[in-house]
Amino acid sequence: MRFPTSKRGEGGHAHSRRKFALGAAVCLLALAACLAACAPSTAPQPTDTNAAVAETGESDGGDADASTAGSFSTAADFTDVSTGMFPDIQRNAEFQNAGNRGCAACHDDLFTLDKNNGSFVHITNQVGMKKGSYNGDCVVCHYQKMGTAGNIMSENLHVRHYSSPEFVNANGNCWSCHVTDTDENGNIIMKLFEDVKYDMRFGGYPNEDETDIHWLERHGWDEGTFSGVVREADPKLDVQVDQATSAEEDEFNILNFERIEGEDAYDQIEKSVNDGSYRFTVEGVGKPGEYTLDDLKAMPQTEFTAAQYCYVAGYNTAMFDNMPMKGVKLSDFIEAVGGVEAGANTVTPVAVDGWTAIYPDGATDLQSYIDNDAVIVLERYGHDLNIAQGGPVEIFVPGTGGTATVKNLVGIKFSKTDNPPVYSDIAVPSIEAGALINMNTSWFDNDGVQAKVGEPVTLEGASWGWTFGDACNYEVDKILFSLDYGQNWTEVDSPDSFDPYQWTHFTMTWTPEKAGTYIAKAKAVSKNGVEQGKDASIIIQVSE
Numbered sequence: 001m002r003f004p005t006s007k008r009g010e011g012g013h014a015h016s017r018r019k020f021a022l023g024a025a026v027c028l029l030a031l032a033a034c035l036a037a038c039a040p041s042t043a044p045q046p047t048d049t050n051a052a053v054a055e056t057g058e059s060d061g062g063d064a065d066a067s068t069a070g071s072f073s074t075a076a077d078f079t080d081v082s083t084g085m086f087p088d089i090q091r092n093a094e095f096q097n098a099g100n101r102g103c104a105a106c107h108d109d110l111f112t113l114d115k116n117n118g119s120f121v122h123i124t125n126q127v128g129m130k131k132g133s134y135n136g137d138c139v140v141c142h143y144q145k146m147g148t149a150g151n152i153m154s155e156n157l158h159v160r161h162y163s164s165p166e167f168v169n170a171n172g173n174c175w176s177c178h179v180t181d182t183d184e185n186g187n188i189i190m191k192l193f194e195d196v197k198y199d200m201r202f203g204g205y206p207n208e209d210e211t212d213i214h215w216l217e218r219h220g221w222d223e224g225t226f227s228g229v230v231r232e233a234d235p236k237l238d239v240q241v242d243q244a245t246s247a248e249e250d251e252f253n254i255l256n257f258e259r260i261e262g263e264d265a266y267d268q269i270e271k272s273v274n275d276g277s278y279r280f281t282v283e284g285v286g287k288p289g290e291y292t293l294d295d296l297k298a299m300p301q302t303e304f305t306a307a308q309y310c311y312v313a314g315y316n317t318a319m320f321d322n323m324p325m326k327g328v329k330l331s332d333f334i335e336a337v338g339g340v341e342a343g344a345n346t347v348t349p350v351a352v353d354g355w356t357a358i359y360p361d362g363a364t365d366l367q368s369y370i371d372n373d374a375v376i377v378l379e380r381y382g383h384d385l386n387i388a389q390g391g392p393v394e395i396f397v398p399g400t401g402g403t404a405t406v407k408n409l410v411g412i413k414f415s416k417t418d419n420p421p422v423y424s425d426i427a428v429p430s431i432e433a434g435a436l437i438n439m440n441t442s443w444f445d446n447d448g449v450q451a452k453v454g455e456p457v458t459l460e461g462a463s464w465g466w467t468f469g470d471a472c473n474y475e476v477d478k479i480l481f482s483l484d485y486g487q488n489w490t491e492v493d494s495p496d497s498f499d500p501y502q503w504t505h506f507t508m509t510w511t512p513e514k515a516g517t518y519i520a521k522a523k524a525v526s527k528n529g530v531e532q533g534k535d536a537s538i539i540i541q542v543s544e
Helices: 023-036 048-056 090-095 110-115 136-142 153-162 165-169 210-218 262-275 293-297 330-336 366-371 423-432
Strands: 005-008 124-126 178-182 188-192 237-242 280-283 289-291 302-309 320-329 346-351 375-380 394-396 409-415 439-443 449-452 457-465 476-482 489-493 504-510 516-526 536-543
Touching: 136 153, 153 165, 237 476, 237 489, 280 293, 293 375, 302 457, 320 330, 320 457, 330 366, 330 375, 346 366, 366 423, 394 409, 439 516, 439 536, 449 457, 457 476, 457 516, 457 536, 476 504, 504 516
Parallel strands: 280 409, 449 536
Antiparallel strands: 005 489, 178 188, 237 504, 280 289, 302 320, 320 375, 346 409, 375 394, 439 457, 457 504, 476 489, 476 516, 516 536
């Protein structure tokens, strides 16, 4: 369906402009500054083995190679001058080396890197939308020690790169990954290249000040940017929105956090499903005991579609989809098993590997799960859940981050707890601190979209917001689009009739009138006026 667009110029922003970098940039600063003093200045000649790994990402064996095989998928030399996807001008080549910096200079896809990291088994099993995973999908978990969220990323990455033959042989140093900037006090700080390359700081006017733009134009920078990126203040956009489901092959899969010797546990539950011995244990109800999958399927079934969103994904994430599902609403399930015992106010889903939920003991406020339409899911896309999808049984809570969803269930317990934790009580402080993302937009394409002058080009994407109770209610109201670094925005409404548990999917068709490199930005605004904290950006290259 098609909806009208409206224009919002620089002076008509109804919402505050809030742009804050991910916490990782702060945590990386100290180590990055130290590394600057000891970065390799002369690279040793690569051995045959190292050269082969650097070029192909593969090794022919050996324990030492196992941890690095697949880590570098591109043969890089950071001293090679390249503009990459940016305009082929002197500043981008000789001063910025814009095409030979950042994770993408060596790694085609950080998800592939995770899957080839020796014996380590990462929780991400498959990323969505056929997109590549990037550093933003990592740092939200790993910028600090967050309980079960793993180790701090900065120490591992800095030491890992500095001691890597591939990185050293490629003449890598701190500025292969970072850029320098100044804080509000004028102090020099360092940021990740990916956190800057789409924004005005890289384009030459970080203060959104017309004086800066005029200075650039007077000195021969016709586009008003040092980078030569073309700005189009009033692009002719045709945007259509819907709530289409994502294809099954585009879904992302992620395991429970506590996968300790998990393969044995996952193999075991899959075997029990195949031989019919699987049982779902229920405690704290009028009819406790073990239930078969057929027993669960005989209960009242609910079919629904909802967005699945990783609790700690970054902006413009690949860990994001919109799936049709079927199962038993938690409220119907409770009725089918005879109701909960008197005073029970807590639900604890139990997975095959022992994982329960985001809380240490998995005890979660029961009423909040019921109020937010939690479902014991048995099917996706018209078939039984497979193990990678969280099968044979998962509990899914629409409108939340993924940690409320517990997969590969072997049972569920209801009990009485004093002041049981509510999911939003933990999420809200993290959202307010900027550690979690309450609203997000993703482009389904990767950087480098090709287009021609005078020919329409269509890009896809979607926006989604938390809708968990009153405290986390960020239902999408509008999606904003810009082709001039966010100086002007085109607004597209998300209709009131849309299901808040689903994403707002969009297709943006644009006919460029001038050749050059463009950066398209998109962000969501909620019905209560909250604006997405960081724009989702994508690079488009337009030729004659």
